Amino acid sequence: xxxxxxxxxxxxxxxxxxxxxxxxxxxxxxxxxxxxxxxxxxxxxxxxxxxxxxxxxxxxxxxxxxxxxxxxxxxxxxxxxxxxxxxxxxxxxxxxxxxxxxxxxxxxxxxxxxxxxxxxxxxxxxxxxxxxxxxxxxxxxxxxxxxxxxxxxxxxxxxxxxxxxxxxxxxxxxxxxxxxxxxxxxxxxxxxxxxxxxxxxxxxxxxxxxxxxxxxxxxxxxxxxxxxxxxxxxxxxxxxxxxxxxxxxxxxxxxxxxxxxxxxxxxxxxxxxxxxxxxxxxxxxxxxxxxxxxxxxxxxxxxxxxxxxxxxxxxxxxxxxxxxxxxxxxxxxxxxxxxxxxxxxxxxxxxxxxxxxxxxxxxxxxxxxxxxxxxxxxxxxxxxxxxxxxxxxxxxxxxxxxxxxxxxxxxxxxxxxxxxxxxxxxxxxxxxxxxxxxxxxxxxxxxxxxxxxxxxxxxxxxxxxxxxxxxxxxxxxxxxxxxxxxxxxxxxxxxxxxxxxxxxxxxxxxxxxxxxxxxxxxxxxxxxxxxxxxxxxxxxxxxxxxxxxxxxxxxxxxxxxxxxxxxxxxxxxxxxxxxxxxxxxxxxxxxxxxxxxxxxxxxxxxxxxxxxxxxxxxxxxxxxxxxxxxxxxxxxxxxxxxxxxxxxx
Numbered sequence: 001x002x003x004x005x006x007x008x009x010x011x012x013x014x015x016x017x018x019x020x021x022x023x024x025x026x027x028x029x030x031x032x033x034x035x036x037x038x039x040x041x042x043x044x045x046x047x048x049x050x051x052x053x054x055x056x057x058x059x060x061x062x063x064x065x066x067x068x069x070x071x072x073x074x075x076x077x078x079x080x081x082x083x084x085x086x087x088x089x090x091x092x093x094x095x096x097x098x099x100x101x102x103x104x105x106x107x108x109x110x111x112x113x114x115x116x117x118x119x120x121x122x123x124x125x126x127x128x129x130x131x132x133x134x135x136x137x138x139x140x141x142x143x144x145x146x147x148x149x150x151x152x153x154x155x156x157x158x159x160x161x162x163x164x165x166x167x168x169x170x171x172x173x174x175x176x177x178x179x180x181x182x183x184x185x186x187x188x189x190x191x192x193x194x195x196x197x198x199x200x201x202x203x204x205x206x207x208x209x210x211x212x213x214x215x216x217x218x219x220x221x222x223x224x225x226x227x228x229x230x231x232x233x234x235x236x237x238x239x240x241x242x243x244x245x246x247x248x249x250x251x252x253x254x255x256x257x258x259x260x261x262x263x264x265x266x267x268x269x270x271x272x273x274x275x276x277x278x279x280x281x282x283x284x285x286x287x288x289x290x291x292x293x294x295x296x297x298x299x300x301x302x303x304x305x306x307x308x309x310x311x312x313x314x315x316x317x318x319x320x321x322x323x324x325x326x327x328x329x330x331x332x333x334x335x336x337x338x339x340x341x342x343x344x345x346x347x348x349x350x351x352x353x354x355x356x357x358x359x360x361x362x363x364x365x366x367x368x369x370x371x372x373x374x375x376x377x378x379x380x381x382x383x384x385x386x387x388x389x390x391x392x393x394x395x396x397x398x399x400x401x402x403x404x405x406x407x408x409x410x411x412x413x414x415x416x417x418x419x420x421x422x423x424x425x426x427x428x429x430x431x432x433x434x435x436x437x438x439x440x441x442x443x444x445x446x447x448x449x450x451x452x453x454x455x456x457x458x459x460x461x462x463x464x465x466x467x468x469x470x471x472x473x474x475x476x477x478x479x480x481x482x483x484x485x486x487x488x489x490x491x492x493x494x495x496x497x498x499x500x501x502x503x504x505x506x507x508x509x510x511x512x513x514x515x516x517x518x519x520x521x522x523x524x525x526x527x528x529x530x531x532x533x534x535x536x537x538x539x540x541x542x543x544x545x546x547x548x549x550x551x552x553x554x555x556x557x558x559x560x561x562x563x564x565x566x567x568x569x570x571x572x573x574x575x576x577x578x579x580x581x582x583x584x585x586x587x588x589x590x591x592x593x594x595x596x597x598x599x600x601x602x603x604x605x606x607x608x609x610x611x612x613x614x615x616x617x618x619x620x621x622x623x624x625x626x627x628x629x630x631x632x633x634x635x636x637x638x639x640x641x642x643x644x645x646x647x648x649x
Contacts, residue, residue, distance in 0.1 A: 008080050024074070053514055067519070121154045156230055209288075354400055400464070417446060504629055504638075521613030
């Protein structure tokens, strides 16, 4: 692999040095700098540097056009500078895409690094319960306690891990995020510890569902004590707030003391706000939800059960399911059973069924390897790894699991499904569902519902799931055709179809100089008349840029394509774009790849000129024939790539 360190050093030097760089992003072909002083950049030296196609000044950015090697050059520039230490949020502008997509992006970014270990710990918890149930050892022995610690440690101190990963996602120094998580879990600040060691000073919100005892204050401001161990949402919001604090303090704290003073100020501001406001508000949110379910149950147990079953996994994502725990415990202590929270039981098996179907249908090795342990973890009662790692990122399987959970949850609500003992998870909860008088009717309801959820989740997913994570096609064993000796060869043609309806413009007339000069590849420009980019070939998505404005494709004939929707649309940072596929997906002619709002993009001042380029090495093909049409329909022939192929092959 070529080393781009020298090129990166040259670029940094000629744009005025690291101190002149305000931020850096990259698109599929070029580095996009925001410089403090563009006059310091030496255009002519950079244009004449090997490895650089050209430089451009556009949209408030200083653009260094590299070509297909831009990710490697970008990585070297980041290594040479201190931009990497500033975190992602200082290097990239905030995404303004759809709210759901942004939420999924944040959730995925935070949980992805710990998914594997979450699945492992979930399996340990389940196996530990299984071995106790089988009588291999008791729940009082040392082996059980150690295995329980191994399985439960991550979930107990989850805020520490989420503090670290959230910090990386939000641009906060990771160790500051880790410390924030540790502070949120500090035993002496948990409600359980404070209530055991101190008498309350007074109560607030008396007579409401939010009634809370105050054990301490912060310079006269009451602190509502909560238990933050195992929670999700509080630490994520605290870290997000801390990232804003860090940026603020970085602006005026002198460099001499910034190393320790900024983290200190960040923690001193963010954590008190977290304990006084962020934590209580997020947990009160879950209380509101549980109270709403109780009110609905008084009207219709079936409807309440359906709501719990449908929304439970959504609540788990945000850590708001904890609001049901006080209701659950109170019901157990008061009535000897709980029937309010228990419809969630359907979700455990719905998720497991969905994941099992994905395991059987997917051809993606990574997804298959993840699905099996997550299925096992799920039936043992730990579904978080499956949710964060599989169903939620894929969206449709998550929706299916919610629907099935709602259907079976309604069944549980209608038949007054109850749990009579605290303890157990997943399949190990069944003994707790045997009524104290020994009757088995409630257990029959439990088992029937679990089987229904598992089967329905499996069937719905098996029927509807389309593998969007197929492995990239295997490299062909055939050698590249030798084109330097055409005498013993014949012409082979690959057709590149038009990805949408529109006006065709010669590449040389493109408004963007980097494309017009042909240095990034040969092809044409289309001005689209619709809002969907369709696949022009059968092949594999080699590159899908995060801002969704550009896509690289490798065809089944090994032709490399680049489709760049609009000029400088990378600056929209994904706004007005929606991906219908993912990087690595196998695609076919006519398949929707990206949808976009053409009118909205043009209103923001961007040209919709879309280059469709063959970026393969010119030595790899004989010739390229462009369409001579001025108007073209989606699916019509746009480009013809001619290859010289050896006879007899």
